[in-house]
Amino acid sequence: MTLLSGPDGPAAEAGWGHEHERKGFFTDTSICIGCKACEVACKEWNRNPIDGNLEILGSSYDNTGELGANTWRHVAFVEQGQERIDQARESGRKLVSLGMPGIGPKSSGTRGALPAGDLSSTDRTPPDTPEFRWLMSSDVCKHCTNAGCLDVCPTGAIFRSEYGSVVVQQDVCNGCGTCVSACPFGVIERRDDGTISPFAHREEKDERMGTASKCTLCYDRLVDGEEPACSATCPTQSITFGDHDDLTADARSRVADLHERGMTEARLYGANPKDGVGGTGSVFLLLDEPEVYGLPPDPQVPTKSLPRTYARAGIAAAGMVAAVALSFLGSRR
Numbered sequence: 001m002t003l004l005s006g007p008d009g010p011a012a013e014a015g016w017g018h019e020h021e022r023k024g025f026f027t028d029t030s031i032c033i034g035c036k037a038c039e040v041a042c043k044e045w046n047r048n049p050i051d052g053n054l055e056i057l058g059s060s061y062d063n064t065g066e067l068g069a070n071t072w073r074h075v076a077f078v079e080q081g082q083e084r085i086d087q088a089r090e091s092g093r094k095l096v097s098l099g100m101p102g103i104g105p106k107s108s109g110t111r112g113a114l115p116a117g118d119l120s121s122t123d124r125t126p127p128d129t130p131e132f133r134w135l136m137s138s139d140v141c142k143h144c145t146n147a148g149c150l151d152v153c154p155t156g157a158i159f160r161s162e163y164g165s166v167v168v169q170q171d172v173c174n175g176c177g178t179c180v181s182a183c184p185f186g187v188i189e190r191r192d193d194g195t196i197s198p199f200a201h202r203e204e205k206d207e208r209m210g211t212a213s214k215c216t217l218c219y220d221r222l223v224d225g226e227e228p229a230c231s232a233t234c235p236t237q238s239i240t241f242g243d244h245d246d247l248t249a250d251a252r253s254r255v256a257d258l259h260e261r262g263m264t265e266a267r268l269y270g271a272n273p274k275d276g277v278g279g280t281g282s283v284f285l286l287l288d289e290p291e292v293y294g295l296p297p298d299p300q301v302p303t304k305s306l307p308r309t310y311a312r313a314g315i316a317a318a319g320m321v322a323a324v325a326l327s328f329l330g331s332r333r
């Protein structure tokens, strides 16, 4: 597969060398309590305005609904009854029997309430299925290995940082919106004040108005040696920030531990480097299928098919040239 963003270490592919390890998030939704501190910390640090009037949506106790230009972290609340919980546990069990997600060796087990040391004596009986549960999940930009938004940006406003993250320079963005349709996760969005006032008048309003916006992985904090505001704020360590390889290993270990406890619904999202975006910098542990959280089950970077498209266009153009030449030669006889 030929891609505009290479799969072997995105920062190195972008010419940064190996000075920095790839950074990312591991978001363990099994220990999220839905406090939304991450969402608020992100807004506060990035001075992003509120979405709506803090009114509850009606479909759940959520009040922001989705990721967008002003909400770079979004905590989803998903209500589930006993039947759906049973289905999630069963679908997770099937994933394991298929060998997915890959479950690696156990780590020292420092996350959440894991028992320390040998788990061989752990009771593996599935826990009683509750009649009701909340799934809380803090979603964010995936900082894809092969990022569609970055591939298609015509101005170079989106760049790959030395940490492997994908960052928008809003003073370079011209607001064309090409990136919006190239993101398979629906993350990036243009900031909009609800009017169609001319873009040239940007300086009269918020200078970011009309430009594409999304999580920067707190690039401005990383260059100062600080961790992102959202992970630093999370009280349960549901969001952890660090070296991508270490986080992915932790995530696999956590899935293995949950399975040991009978929670076969636990699975990883974004940890497979062979998926349609080459894996993601933001890895998630989910307790149900991705669609339940509003995530695409099989995301594909749209530029993946460009080489094939160009090849077909070339063949078509060559055929047309040949046809014109034949017709020209035929008319001279």
Ligand code: SF4
Pocket: 141, 142, 143, 144, 147, 148, 149, 150, 166, 182, 183, 184, 185, 186, 187, 188, 214
């Ligand atoms: S999730 Fe979307 S916005 Fe984020 S890096 Fe991937 S393609 Fe770009």
Ligand code: SF4
Pocket: 041, 042, 043, 045, 046, 072, 073, 140, 214, 215, 216, 217, 218, 228, 229, 230, 231
């Ligand atoms: S890394 Fe920074 S910009 Fe991204 S969601 Fe967290 S606080 Fe917001």
Ligand code: SF4
Pocket: 031, 032, 033, 034, 035, 036, 037, 038, 039, 075, 136, 138, 233, 234, 235, 236, 237, 238, 239
């Ligand atoms: S991820 Fe952490 S900070 Fe965000 S809602 Fe969950 S527990 Fe709260």
